[in-house]
Amino acid sequence: xxxxxxxxxxDALFQSATAAAAHEAFADNQPRAVPFxxxxxxxxxxxxxxxxxxxxxxxxxxxxxxxxxxxxxxxQINLVxxxxxxxxxxxxxxxxxxxxxxxxxEPLGALAVLQVDLALAPPIIDLLLGGEGRxxxxxxxxxxxxxxxGSVVEIICRELTAAWQPVGLSFNFEHRQMQTQVAxxxxxxxxxxxxxxxxxxxxxxxxxxxxxxxxxxxTVLRRLTSDRGRRRRHAPESLARxxxxxxxxxxxxxxxxxxxRIPVRTLEQLAPGVVLHLGQTSTTPAExxxxxxxxxxxxPVCEGAQRGARIDQTLQETGA
Numbered sequence: 001x002x003x004x005x006x007x008x009x010x011d012a013l014f015q016s017a018t019a020a021a022a023h024e025a026f027a028d029n030q031p032r033a034v035p036f037x038x039x040x041x042x043x044x045x046x047x048x049x050x051x052x053x054x055x056x057x058x059x060x061x062x063x064x065x066x067x068x069x070x071x072x073x074x075x076q077i078n079l080v081x082x083x084x085x086x087x088x089x090x091x092x093x094x095x096x097x098x099x100x101x102x103x104x105x106e107p108l109g110a111l112a113v114l115q116v117d118l119a120l121a122p123p124i125i126d127l128l129l130g131g132e133g134r135x136x137x138x139x140x141x142x143x144x145x146x147x148x149x150g151s152v153v154e155i156i157c158r159e160l161t162a163a164w165q166p167v168g169l170s171f172n173f174e175h176r177q178m179q180t181q182v183a184x185x186x187x188x189x190x191x192x193x194x195x196x197x198x199x200x201x202x203x204x205x206x207x208x209x210x211x212x213x214x215x216x217x218x219t220v221l222r223r224l225t226s227d228r229g230r231r232r233r234h235a236p237e238s239l240a241r242x243x244x245x246x247x248x249x250x251x252x253x254x255x256x257x258x259x260x261r262i263p264v265r266t267l268e269q270l271a272p273g274v275v276l277h278l279g280q281t282s283t284t285p286a287e288x289x290x291x292x293x294x295x296x297x298x299x300p301v302c303e304g305a306q307r308g309a310r311i312d313q314t315l316q317e318t319g320a
Contacts, residue, residue: 052082052221056195059163066155071127076200080207088188090211097138099146100177101153102185103210106170110216111185113177114153117206120199121149127201135204146176156208167223169216186213193217251291255300255309258287285312 060077067075094100094115103112122136125148141149150173157171164171177185186192190213197208212220260278270276285297288309298311 052195053079055163055166056082056197059159060197062163063156063159066159067152070155071124071133071201073127073133073202076198077208078198078200080196080198082193082195084191084217085194086188087186087190087192087211087213088183090192090194090209091183091188093209094179094182095138096179097140098179099141099149100179100182101150102174102177103157104172104174105212105216106172108169108216108219110213111174112171112213112216113182113185113209113211114156114173115207115209115211116149116153117199117208119204120201120206121145123201123204124148124152133201133203150176164220167220169220186211190214191217193220253288253290255286255288255298258284 056079060079064075064077067077090113095117097118098115099118099121100113100115103114104110105112118138118141119135121141123133125145127133128148154173157173160171161169192214193212193216195210195212197210199206199208257278257280260280262276262278266276286299286309287294288296288298288311295315296311297313298309301308301310
């Protein structure tokens with residue numbers, strides 16, 4: 001037999017459900033603390049990553065066209081990743097046989113590290129000597145081969161300078177760095193901005209990696225996102241809250257005659273009892289200035305001991 005609830009039991013169930021719903025709604029409106037990791041501080045945001053991608057996509061396209069014309073074969077360069085990592089982690093990614101160069105960034109005067117996979121060197125050299133760009137086993141470069149790879153790095157720096165012109169950086173190739181010298185370019189514990197590009201030739205592919213020190217990466221990220229941040233739209237609730245707070249801001253205001261020019265000799269003759277002619281008629285309206293800006297024209301009025309201004313024309317109406 002089904003149990004039939006009494007009226008007081010039904011009321012108790014409804015009150016319990018209402019209290020639970022009110023408690024959940026109150027909990028949802030309260031700010032909640034979430035765990036924070038200091039290791040994630042300074043990471044690239046989505047807006048910054050989008051700006052970096054747009055900038056380096058332009059560099060990849062320009063370098064693709066120039067290397068294709070220079071090597072007379074199909075070349076493709078693509079941005080693979082952009083991340084902030086400690087410089088010692090970047091060093092761990094460099095193979096034992098490598099080509100690493102230091103690049104000076106002007107006008108900051110800082111040094112960046114550029115690394116090219118040596119697997120790309122033999123095909124490039126073969127193409128420049130009239131071959132088909134066949135790949136070979138990775139080995140150390142001769143002096144002549146190193147000079148040819150240096151020419152490629154100079155082309156890369158030139159295209160980086162052209163693509164990074166909006167942030168005002170110039171890339172200048174210095175020289176090749178040996179494995180034992182790379183760690184001296186940037187402190188190993190410093191967080192760097194690392195960009196990785198894939199370079200694809202007809203018969204091989206390899207990576208082009210760039211590591212920027214913190215002083216450069218912070219400057220670049222700030223310049224890339226400054227315009228975007230100024231154009232960012234705020235939520236209507238935030239705008240309404242800001243407008244409500246701004247209505248309570250106080251500015252100094254004065255009702256005064258328009259500015260006039262007075263000869264210096266008139267000022268020299270000033271004395272008690274002398275009437276100073278301002279060249280204004282009795283019908284000339286006074287100007288209402290607030291915060292150093294003239295916003296309206298009006299006339300002085302009084303009500304008992306109080307003084308005030310009757311606004312006749314606003315700034316928009318006067319066309320001032």
